[in-house]
Every structure is written in C-alpha cells, then in structure tokens.
Amino acid sequence: MAGDLVVLPADAADLASALVAATADPDHPPVLVLDPAGGDELLRAVRRAAGAGEVGPGDLVLSTSGSTSRPRAVVRTSASWAASVQPLADLLELDPDDVVGTAGPPASTLTLHAGWHALRVGARTGGAGDRLPPAGSTVLHVVPAVLATVLDRDDHPHVRTAVVGGAGLDPRVRRRALERGWRVVEYYGAAELSFVGIACHADGSSDPEGFGPFPGVDVRVRGALLEVASPYVARSRIDATGGATPVVTDGWAGVGDVAEPLPDGRFAVLGRPGAVLSGGSTVLVAEVEHALRPHLPPGADVVVCGSPHDRLGEVVTAVVVGVADVPAALRAAARSLPSAARPRRWLAVTRVPRTGKGEPDRAAVARVAGRAR
Structure with missing residues (x-):
C-alpha cells in the first residue's frame, strides 16, 4: 500500500485542480499534499504510516509545517471534506458563475479547501500563491490580513461575499466590508476539525457575536475547552516517526481551543493556551x-x-x-x-x-x- 501513495507537491501548479482529479474516485489511492517544509522526512513518515495500515484508500493526508518547521500531518478521508461541499455552497449561495478568489500558500488548509470546494461546485477559482485574490473575484476566501489589504484598495469591484477564517476578524474590518455592500461570512475551524462554527453578516442584518455551529456539527464546551462531533473531523495526526494519534476520543474531538458558551447555542472562541x-x-x-x-x-x-x-x-x-x-x-x-x-x-x-x-x-x-x- 505504501507504494500506492499519490504525492502532490504543495507548490504544484493549480494544486486545487490536481487534488480534485486525484480524489474523484471515492476509493482513490491515498493522497499526500506535501508541504516543502516537511520534505523527505514527512514523506518517509507518511509512507511508514501507510505501510502500517494507518493510511489507506480514500484518505487525504494534509501536511503542515510547525512553528519551527517540524513536520506534521493530518489524515482524513476525502469524503470528510466532500460532506461539507453542499452545506458550504448553500451558506455562500455559490454557483458556477462565481469566481472564488484566494491568496497565500496553495497548500494551506484554508486556501486549498477554498479552491477545491469552488471546483467541486463548478465555480472558478484563482489567486492561490499570490499576495491578493484576482480582481475579478465575486467571492473572497481569505484570512483577515488579506481582507484588510483588499479593502485598502479599489480594484475588486465584483465582490459580493467575503469568507474569512484562520484568525479572528477585527470588527472594524468587518464593518468596512459591510459598508462596501459585501456579505461577510466568518468561520472557525481547524485542519483536524474542518468547519466548526459559522457567523453570517450583512449590512443591517447580522448574526449576533460569536459563532453558531456549522450545519451538521455538534459543539460542547467541557472544562472550558471546545469539543466537536461531526462528519467533517479528521481521523488521526501523524508525527515524524509515522506514528498515528487518533483525533476523536469518545466521539468528540478538539484542538485545545478555549471557548465560552453563549445564548442560543452559540459560542465564542477565546484562543489556545500556549x-x-x-x-x-x-x-x-x-x-x-x-x-x-x-x-x-x-x-x-x-x-x-x-x-x-x-x-x-x-x-x-x-x-x-x-x-x-x-x-x-x-x-x-x-x-x-x-x-x-x-x-x-x-x-x-x-x-x-x-x-x-x-x-x-x-x-x-x-x-x-x-x-x-
């Protein structure tokens, strides 16, 4: 099985399209998106995990670099991403006429999923690897810093929705986007958890502060830590030795983020100690x-x-x-x-x-x- 591993380099041209093609068959060989920071060490670790049966058909392995470039990888089924395609498309009112603009490293979970998702629903995508999304974007899928930069400019005239994740959005930046007439969709998630919380804002009609659970997600706060149960959660984490650690324990998963329950089932994410x-x-x-x-x-x-x-x-x-x-x-x-x-x-x-x-x-x-x- 280890020899069947499909490796997609993170700097590959049009990575999202390559991933769509590689995962088209639900029983596809395991696919690794290899971050250059992990390099040969991570590739060897994932091959060892595949040889031990920890990675197999239908699996998607997403590599990330740690704070000091120590390699890490998250193993999920591509079906766990596919399960969120329609709920997200419905929330964004996405259709084939849209251009989903991204920016930043093509293999970052946020950028890669945004491009992959756009292609899965028949929309176009662009901007991965660039500093800013394409000027013709109708939907932005970016981190707060990129949204703020776009708002400083006047060269994205077709935007109707800004999807923002990866960090907390400054309310002042959100207000600037709303004043442009854009809809702002904020979400909370993690590489291991995928989508967890969602908040939709439009000028004159906004969700309250905090997040509501993303469709299909159950959320609880236990001992001040946020935990989730959903069909979008990854299966395991792989370390540099190829050892796999389950993400889910007793039906629930978390990444150590502190949260506070809010009225009506909403929650606020307060950050991660350490x-x-x-x-x-x-x-x-x-x-x-x-x-x-x-x-x-x-x-x-x-x-x-x-x-x-x-x-x-x-x-x-x-x-x-x-x-x-x-x-x-x-x-x-x-x-x-x-x-x-x-x-x-x-x-x-x-x-x-x-x-x-x-x-x-x-x-x-x-x-x-x-x-x-």
Whole structure:
C-alpha cells in the first residue's frame, strides 16, 4: 500500500485542480499534499504510516509545517471534506458563475479547501500563491490580513461575499466590508476539525457575536475547552516517526481551543493556551522558545506570547528575561524561523511575573508586553 501513495507537491501548479482529479474516485489511492517544509522526512513518515495500515484508500493526508518547521500531518478521508461541499455552497449561495478568489500558500488548509470546494461546485477559482485574490473575484476566501489589504484598495469591484477564517476578524474590518455592500461570512475551524462554527453578516442584518455551529456539527464546551462531533473531523495526526494519534476520543474531538458558551447555542472562541494565531498560522510558543534558548546569554531566558495586531490577529512577541538589551545573536537566530513564528516584537526585562510554582505567568507576561507597546 505504501507504494500506492499519490504525492502532490504543495507548490504544484493549480494544486486545487490536481487534488480534485486525484480524489474523484471515492476509493482513490491515498493522497499526500506535501508541504516543502516537511520534505523527505514527512514523506518517509507518511509512507511508514501507510505501510502500517494507518493510511489507506480514500484518505487525504494534509501536511503542515510547525512553528519551527517540524513536520506534521493530518489524515482524513476525502469524503470528510466532500460532506461539507453542499452545506458550504448553500451558506455562500455559490454557483458556477462565481469566481472564488484566494491568496497565500496553495497548500494551506484554508486556501486549498477554498479552491477545491469552488471546483467541486463548478465555480472558478484563482489567486492561490499570490499576495491578493484576482480582481475579478465575486467571492473572497481569505484570512483577515488579506481582507484588510483588499479593502485598502479599489480594484475588486465584483465582490459580493467575503469568507474569512484562520484568525479572528477585527470588527472594524468587518464593518468596512459591510459598508462596501459585501456579505461577510466568518468561520472557525481547524485542519483536524474542518468547519466548526459559522457567523453570517450583512449590512443591517447580522448574526449576533460569536459563532453558531456549522450545519451538521455538534459543539460542547467541557472544562472550558471546545469539543466537536461531526462528519467533517479528521481521523488521526501523524508525527515524524509515522506514528498515528487518533483525533476523536469518545466521539468528540478538539484542538485545545478555549471557548465560552453563549445564548442560543452559540459560542465564542477565546484562543489556545500556549499558541499564537498569526495570519492564519498557529504558532506554538513552546517550540519558538525551544528554538531561541540555545542562543541566549548565560542566565537569561525567553518567554514567548502573542500581542494583538489589527491585520494578523496576533503577532509573536519575545520577552527576553535577565538582560538589559535583546542580544543581536538572538534576533539573528530568529530569522531562521518560519515567517509567522518570527518575533515581530522584542522586549528586554529584568524579571517576569511567576506562578506559585515558579513558572512564568504567561497571561501576566502578555499583559506586561501589551503595556510596553
């Protein structure tokens, strides 16, 4: 079975079309969308998983790069994506006359699914790999930073709907889109979970704040963590060794996001402890800290947190503890990290607030970093 694996490079021309073709038969050979950051290491891991029976016919393997380029992969059936085709098309009122404009890395889950979905319903798509969606787009499917950039310009005259995911949307950006006469559809999801929550806004007629469950999804908040049960959830995660960890436990799945129940079955997503969501990328602070610590002077430490950003949602902030100034060697080392994981802000402090166990109080550190802006 390992030899039957179909590999689609993430930088392949027209990746969404290639994926539609590769998954046309429900019993297609397993398909891997290989992010260049994972490279040969991830390919070997997925082949090992296929050899062990963890990946098989009908499966779609989506690779992502971690905060420090450590490879990861999510295994789902292509049927789990196909199950959401009609519900999403109905919500967006999508038809074959539409042009779905995307932007950014072609293999990012948001961009790839948007293009794949558009082609599945007979619409056209474009923009994957570019900085901005095509000017002729009627539906944008983008992260908040791209939406804000499009709104700064005046060269997308045909847009009727903006679909936004990957990070929280600033209400001011949403209002600007509504004032253009665009409908704004915000969603919450994750690579492992696919669509979870949806919120639809039109000028004069908007959903309340927060998200309602995406059609077909059951949502619960248990111990402050959001969990879902739906036909769209992936089966497992694969690590660099080829080992597979189930996504679903006792019928429910989650990715560690904190949520708050709201009236009428809606919910608010409050973020993920230990992670920064920047421009649609999830950055694990522990991985960034691990990458930076070897470059610290003796006796110093670094605490990574997120700082609010109008366009990206959050940016990574590195608080360097026990120094008067941020060492140049540390800044240089950070340049080797993937773009989303590179600290955009640096702060040198003599000490940080700590918990009763002596560990950095990350919430307090984030507040200190915010006051220092």
